[in-house]
Amino acid sequence: MTITLNRAGQLLGFIPLILLVLWLIAYGSSDYPYGDTYTFSARTAIATVDNTLTIDHFLQISNGHRILFSRLVTAFLTITTQWDTRLEVVINVLLACLNVWLSVRLIKKFAPSVVPLAWFPIALLLLSVDQMINWVSGVQSLWHFTLFCLLMSLNILTGEKRRWWRVLMVAFLGVFATFSAGNGMVIWACIGGGMLILRYDRRKIGLMMVIGALAVAGYLYNSGIGASDSANVEFYGQIKIPLIPKMIQTILIFIGRPLSQNADIAPFIGLLGVILFYYALVTSRRGVWLWGMVGLYALLSGAQIALTRIQHFDVGVAFAERYFSISISFWVALCAMWLVRLSPTTAKGKTRLAGFPFLIVILICGIHLIALSTQAGKTDWHNPVNHAMLEGECIRRYPITRQPICDNWIVPDPALTDRLFERKLSGFAHYDLITGEN
Numbered sequence: 237m238t239i240t241l242n243r244a245g246q247l248l249g250f251i252p253l254i255l256l257v258l259w260l261i262a263y264g265s266s267d268y269p270y271g272d273t274y275t276f277s278a279r280t281a282i283a284t285v286d287n288t289l290t291i292d293h294f295l296q297i298s299n300g301h302r303i304l305f306s307r308l309v310t311a312f313l314t315i316t317t318q319w320d321t322r323l324e325v326v327i328n329v330l331l332a333c334l335n336v337w338l339s340v341r342l343i344k345k346f347a348p349s350v351v352p353l354a355w356f357p358i359a360l361l362l363l364s365v366d367q368m369i370n371w372v373s374g375v376q377s378l379w380h381f382t383l384f385c386l387l388m389s390l391n392i393l394t395g396e397k398r399r400w401w402r403v404l405m406v407a408f409l410g411v412f413a414t415f416s417a418g419n420g421m422v423i424w425a426c427i428g429g430g431m432l433i434l435r436y437d438r439r440k441i442g443l444m445m446v447i448g449a450l451a452v453a454g455y456l457y458n459s460g461i462g463a464s465d466s467a468n469v470e471f472y473g474q475i476k477i478p479l480i481p482k483m484i485q486t487i488l489i490f491i492g493r494p495l496s497q498n499a500d501i502a503p504f505i506g507l508l509g510v511i512l513f514y515y516a517l518v519t520s521r522r523g524v525w526l527w528g529m530v531g532l533y534a535l536l537s538g539a540q541i542a543l544t545r546i547q548h549f550d551v552g553v554a555f556a557e558r559y560f561s562i563s564i565s566f567w568v569a570l571c572a573m574w575l576v577r578l579s580p581t582t583a584k585g586k587t588r589l590a591g592f593p594f595l596i597v598i599l600i601c602g603i604h605l606i607a608l609s610t611q612a613g614k615t616d617w618h619n620p621v622n623h624a625m626l627e628g629e630c631i632r633r634y635p636i637t638r639q640p641i642c643d644n645w646i647v648p649d650p651a652l653t654d655r656l657f658e659r660k661l662s663g664f665a666h667y668d669l670i671t672g673e674n
Contacts, residue, residue, distance in 0.1 A: 242351055242352050244352060245351065245352030245353065245354070245355040245356065246355050248355055248356040248359075249336065249340075249355030249356050249358070249359040250359075251356070251359070252356070252359040252360045252363040252364070253329075253333065253359060253363055255363075255365065256329065256363045256365055256371070257329070259365045260325065260329070260371060260372070262622070263368075263372075263621050263622040263624070263625065264325060264368070264371055264372035264622075264624050264625070265322065265625065266321075266322075266372070266624045266625045266627070266628030266629075266663075267320075267321065267322060267628060267632070267662065267663030268321065268627070268628035268631040268632060268662050268663045269321045269373075269374065269662055270321075270369075270372050270373050270623075270624040270627060270628065271369050271372070271373035271375070271376070271624075272298075272299070272373055272375045272376070273321065273324065273373045273374045273375045273376075274648050274649065274652070275298075275648070275649075276298045276303065276306075276307075276375055277306065277307070277310040277321075277324075277374055277375045278649075278652055278655075278656060278661075278662075279652075280293065280307045280310040280311055280314070281310055281311075281313075281314040281319040281656070281659075281661050281662070282655050282656070282659060282661070284310070284311045284314040284315060284319075285314060285659045285661065286659075289311060293307070294307050294308065294311075295415060297459050297460055297461075300418050300461060300544060301378065301417055301418040302415045302416065302417075302418075302455060302459070303375060303378050303416060303417065304412070304415040304416045305377060305378060305381045305412065305416035305417075306374070306375045306376075306377050306378050306381075306416065309324060309327055309374070309377060310324070310374070310375075314661065317665075318660060318661055318662075318665035319661045319662050319665070320662070320665070321374055321662050321663075324374025324375075324377065325371060325372055325374060327374070327377055328370065328371055328374065328376065328377050328380055329363075329371065331377060331380035331381055331384055332362050332363055332380050333363070334384055335362050335380065335383055335384055335387055336355075336358050336359045336362050336363065338384070338387035338388060338391055339354075339358045339362070339387060339568060339572060340354050340355060340358055341391055342387065342390055342391055342394070342523075342526070342527070342572070343358075343523070343527075343572050343575060343576060345391075345394050345523065346521065346522065346523025346524075346526070346576050346579075347523060347575060347576040347578070347579035348579075349579050350575045350576070350578050350579050353575060353578070353594065353597070354571075354572070354575050356601075357571045357575075357597050357600070357601050358568055358571065358572070360601055360604065360605075361494070361564050361567055361568050361571070361600075361601075361604065362564065362565075362568060364494070364560070364564060364604070364608065365608070365612050366494065366557070366560060366607070366608050366611045366612050367557050367558075367560035367561055367564070368557060368621060368624075369557055369558050370557065370558060370560060370561050372624040373624075376558060376561070378416050378417040379417065379558075379559075379561035379562055380561060381413065381416055381417070382413045382416060382417045382419060382420045382423065383533075383561065383562075383565055385409040385410065385412060385413035385416075385420070385423065386413070386423045386426055386427075386529075386530065386533055387530070388409055389406040389409050389410065389423070389427055389430070390426075390427075390430050390526060390529065390530070392405055392406050392409075393406060393427075393430050393431060393434055393436070394434065394526070398434075398436055398437065398440070400440070403436075403440045403443065403444060406427060406444070407443075407444060407447045407448075410423055410424055410427055410444075410447070410448060410451065411447065411451045414448075414451040414452065414454075414455050415451075415454075415455060418540065418544075419533075419536075419537040419540055419541075419562060420455075421451075421452050421455060421540075422533060422536035422537055422540060423533060424444075424445070424448030424449075424451070424452065425532065425536060426529040426530070426532050426533045426536075427444060427448070427529075428441060428444060428445055428448070429528075429529045429532065430526055430529045431444060433522055433525045433526050433529070434522070434526070461544075476543070476546070476547045477543065478542060478543070478546045478547070482542075482546060482551060483539070483542045483543070483546070485503055485551050486538070486541070486542040486546055486551045486553070486554045487506070487535065487538040487539055487542055487554075488502070488503040488504075488506030488507055488510070489502045489503050489506060489551060489554035489555065490506070490538040490541060490542075490554035490559065490562075490563050491505075491506035491509050491510065491534065491535070491538060491563055491566050492504070492505035492506030492507075492509065493506075493554060493555055493559075493560065493563050494560060494563055494564045494567055494604060494607065495509075495567070495600070495603045495604050495607050496603075496607055497555060497607065497610070497611050499552075499555070502554075502555075505603070509566060509567065509570060510535075512570055512574075512596060513528070513531050513566075513569075513570055513573070516528075516570065516573040516574055516577065517573075519577060521576060521577065523576040524573045524576050524577060527569050527572045527573045527576065528569065528573065530565055530566075530568065530569035530572070531565075531566050531569035531570065531573070533562075533565060533569075534562055534563055534565045534566035534569065535566065537559075537562045538554075538562070538563065541553065541554070541559060542554075567600055567604070570596075570600065571596075571597045571600055571601075574593035574594070574596045574597055575593065575594075575597060577593045578593040578594050623645075626643070626645050627645055627646075627647075627648070628663065629642070629643075629645075630642045630643070630645045630646065630647050631647055631648075631653055631663070632663055632667070634647045634650065634653050634657075635653070635654070635657045635664075635667070
């Protein structure tokens with residue numbers, strides 16, 4: 237019976253994946269780079285072909301981030317496929333699927349009886365189509381990868397035997413995440429908290445914190461990130477402590493964004509989420525507290541975004557769909573925490589509220605589905621949902637037409653497009669100049 241229920245739960249978990257794949261085929265199957273992939277990854281592909289790649293290139297700052305993982309993916313695909321950007325989209329989906337599996341696996345370690353109920357809500361949230369740019373722009377793998385490193389680390393740490401290899405493996409993942417996204421730095425607090433919850437030896441925790449401190453220092457060194465107004469500080473690297481009320485508002489909007497894109501409603505949903513998060517922690521269950529570290533990851537990331545982005549975009553930056561993969565992890569953590577609380581307990585007097593945790597999970601999924609019905613067709617900058625394909629068609633035509641504008645869409649960087657065409661990269665790898673057809 238248990239096996240049947242688990243398989244039924246897994247089948248339900250496939251529904252969001254199927255919908256995502258169909259959505260990508262319809263709206264995101266462009267042969268050409270899109271979004272920040274055009275700005276940053278294209279230069280990595282060109283440098284790979286030109287044999288000019290250096291360590292500095294892999295670690296250089298891009299909009300305040302070091303994007304090591306994304307650049308490594310681009311370099312590998314350039315060597316093997318002449319940079320087929322469609323495979324970067326596939327990697328984004330694969331990473332998200334791994335995050336679904338790791339999430340359910342972490343729930344299973346503490347509450348195996350609720351696993352059949354966990355597949356669908358976790359998949360619905362992590363595979364949500366309401367983050368278009370994080371699916372169709374290959375460089376956005378940085379968000380999926382950072383969450384992957386955190387979930388993998390927590391799964392490794394929960395092993396029965398507290399071997400040193402576990403600590404070293406988690407340290408490696410932490411360093412990798414740190415140099416792959418700006419918010420990778422915050423996972424050290426979550427890893428440290430997880431080790432405390434799991435009662436690791438002080439020596440192991442101390443070593444992890446030393447490695448974490450060195451990784452963060454290495455990230456910040458010569459990064460152009462700072463609190464001054466000097467010329468050495470990058471545009472997106474400037475840190476200014478905003479007014480506390482505005483910072484709190486930004487964090488709450490950031491947290492509430494996956495369940496509402498209404499600027500007046502999102503802060504209240506975010507506040508409700510924080511209250512439910514706090515209330516879920518009022519328990520002695522180790523699994524709930526460990527999942528709280530994933531929620532902490534989202535909250536600390538929101539604070540980091542507020543510190544570095546408010547001065548440029550005000551509180552509206554919290555609505556950016558590129559940050560959706562981080563904020564949705566808060567709701568994933570919340571669902572997991574309440575699902576763990578739903579599992580049977582030997583304590584007396586708990587039966588009266590036995591269904592309350594599951595009701596919260598249903599409520600989160602229901603509100604997200606309602607939000608999805610109105611938000612899934614909207615993207616950053618008010619572009620149509622198939623903008624990646626429309627922009628890709630303009631890029632495809634450019635070597636022949638030499639027109640940077642076509643059908644009201646633009647070629648983001650004509651000079652960069654020429655360099656991609658000359659090297660036969662991305663969609664130009666199978667480009668027919670005579671017929672103008674792919």
